[in-house]
Amino acid sequence: QVQLVESGGGLVQAGGSLRLSCASSRSTFSSLAIGWYRQAPGKQRELVARISTGGSTNYADSVKGRFTISRDDAKSTGYLQMNSLKPEETGVYYCHASIVAGVGTDGVPFEYEYWGQGTQVTVSL
Secondary structure, three states: OOOOOEEOOOEEEEEOOEEEEEEEOOOOHHHEEEEEEOOOOOOOOOEEEEOOOOOOOOEEEOOOOOOOEEEEHHEEEEEEEEEOOOOOOOEEEEEEEEEEEOOOOOEEEEEEEEOOOOEEEEEEE
């Protein structure tokens, strides 16, 4: 079992910045792919950014150039630096971790997935 604890959320004015952290209980943090998801009120949870075990990153189009995902395997922590925040980016931000657990009988790899409890980000006008 992997526990994920997010921190760094809060209230910020539009145009401001926040840095979210995701601390993991797993000693082999480097084997986890890390993602950040956002869930706005009344909307589905959506992927904001993801970083692979090798450091490859991908971002939602809406945050490219403003958000940066990173990881520090020595500290078992992932980060999301958010700059130039917009009011529509208000929501609960969740840390997600996944690890390839094996290969099914169909030859397709399957993963174990873990979620943090979320941290609220509120961007005011």
